[in-house]
Amino acid sequence: DPYSDDPVRHPALKVNSQRPFNAEPPPELLTENYITPNPIFFTRNHLPVPNLDPETYRLHVVGPPEGQSLSLSLNDLYQFPKHEITVTLQCAGNRRSEMTRFKEVKGLEWNTGAISTARWAGARLCDVLAKAGHQLCETEAHVCFEGLDSDPTGTAYGASIPLARAMDPEAEVLLAYEMNGQPLPRDHGFPVRVVVPGVVGARHVKWLGKVSVEPEESYSHWQRRDYKGFSPSVDWDTVDFDSAPSIQELPVQSAITEPKDGETVQSGEVTIKGYAWSGGGRAVVRVDVSLDGGLTWQVAELDGEEQRPRKAWAWRLWQLQASVPAGKKELNIVCKAVDDSYNVQPDTVAPIWNLRGVLSNAWHHVHVRVAP
Ligand code: MTE
Ligand code: MO
Numbered sequence: 001d002p003y004s005d006d007p008v009r010h011p012a013l014k015v016n017s018q019r020p021f022n023a024e025p026p027p028e029l030l031t032e033n034y035i036t037p038n039p040i041f042f043t044r045n046h047l048p049v050p051n052l053d054p055e056t057y058r059l060h061v062v063g064p065p066e067g068q069s070l071s072l073s074l075n076d077l078y079q080f081p082k083h084e085i086t087v088t089l090q091c092a093g094n095r096r097s098e099m100t101r102f103k104e105v106k107g108l109e110w111n112t113g114a115i116s117t118a119r120w121a122g123a124r125l126c127d128v129l130a131k132a133g134h135q136l137c138e139t140e141a142h143v144c145f146e147g148l149d150s151d152p153t154g155t156a157y158g159a160s161i162p163l164a165r166a167m168d169p170e171a172e173v174l175l176a177y178e179m180n181g182q183p184l185p186r187d188h189g190f191p192v193r194v195v196v197p198g199v200v201g202a203r204h205v206k207w208l209g210k211v212s213v214e215p216e217e218s219y220s221h222w223q224r225r226d227y228k229g230f231s232p233s234v235d236w237d238t239v240d241f242d243s244a245p246s247i248q249e250l251p252v253q254s255a256i257t258e259p260k261d262g263e264t265v266q267s268g269e270v271t272i273k274g275y276a277w278s279g280g281g282r283a284v285v286r287v288d289v290s291l292d293g294g295l296t297w298q299v300a301e302l303d304g305e306e307q308r309p310r311k312a313w314a315w316r317l318w319q320l321q322a323s324v325p326a327g328k329k330e331l332n333i334v335c336k337a338v339d340d341s342y343n344v345q346p347d348t349v350a351p352i353w354n355l356r357g358v359l360s361n362a363w364h365h366v367h368v369r370v371a372p
Contacts, residue, residue, distance in 0.1 A: 067133015
């Protein structure tokens with residue numbers, strides 16, 4: 001069993017798949033803290049977790065012909081300026097189960113918890129690439145990452161991002177060795193992972209073994225044959241993966257974490273809580289909440305860290321204290337977020353449904369009963 005060496009996990013996690021391990025925190029724990037505690041940070045593994053020795057670990061950075069290739073130990077990485085930022089990581093499949101309910105899709109049944117937030121610290125990728133002699137001359141090039149996890153045929157997890165993002169110091173792409181002040185937990189990439197602020201989780205390659213600059217995107221399955229969006233009209237007989245761009249920056253997202261679907265709430269007042277986030281460093285400027293399925297709206301209060309313009313890498317938590325209209329037996333609670341480009345979430349799943357169930361960001365609904 002290639003998974004027998006996987007780490008022990010927190011019992012509160014809701015497991016979607018044991019081998020490979022995929023699990024999310026329950027909603028009420030997810031928004032209990034602005035920073036997600038490491039043991040309940042959602043985990044998305046495609047393969048067994050490698051057991052890497054920090055003493056012998058080396059990161060291979062391929063240099064350009066006029067530069068030099070680097071073989072970096074952990075200690076070598078510590079010599080680069082240490083950069084620490086708060087970043088929310090979201091899987092492209094977050095909230096996939098809502099797409100499945102509309103029409104069958106292929107993928108893990110994530111609810112609203114395939115998203116979490118941490119303080120990440122490490123070397124900036126642009127500093128490491130510069131040390132190897134890379135410059136931003138080839139504007140169409142890509143930085144390819146390879147993990148040290150692999151399948152029985154020896155194929156490693158891989159992904160890529162455009163060189164322009166990697167070389168932009170303002171984009172703050174990290175080779176992270178710390179998560180919330182601790183060495184990375186094994187499930188989250190020990191000893192080194194990529195953190196690409198504002199970009200889909202799939203590009204944040206864990207157990208990083210190799211970095212190279214290539215004229216084309218990574219040839220990895222997960223770059224070319226997965227993590228792409230399609231029209232609702234496309235099915236498995238007609239899908240052409242080469243026709244769609246790989247997902248990089250994610251669209252605006254929000255979800256309700258309290259109360260939970262099917263719960264009974266007291267009459268009088270109800271407290272509604274959730275999270276909101278947008279990709280590409282776009283800040284969340286507003287969250288609207290409805291108690292009547294979207295007929296009337298109230299504005300929620302935004303909590304958590306202030307967001308920097310164009311560098312809003314982390315989510316806002318939000319809440320609303322609302323009075324329950326007298327005589328109501330049921331509430332259809334809805335939330336939707338707006339980002340600083342005035343992007344909004346679609347109201348229903350139908351127009352964004354896609355065969356892989358990615359980019360699921362329709363208005364989030366929670367149905368509750370009101371205690372008599
Ligand atoms: N990196 C490697 N090496 N192997 C993987 O399976 N999964 C990716 C990404 N990096 C993956 C990986 C996906 S799809 C996501 S959503 C994030 O890691 C999840 O990161 P987390 O498990 O730390 O939450
Ligand atoms: Mo993912």
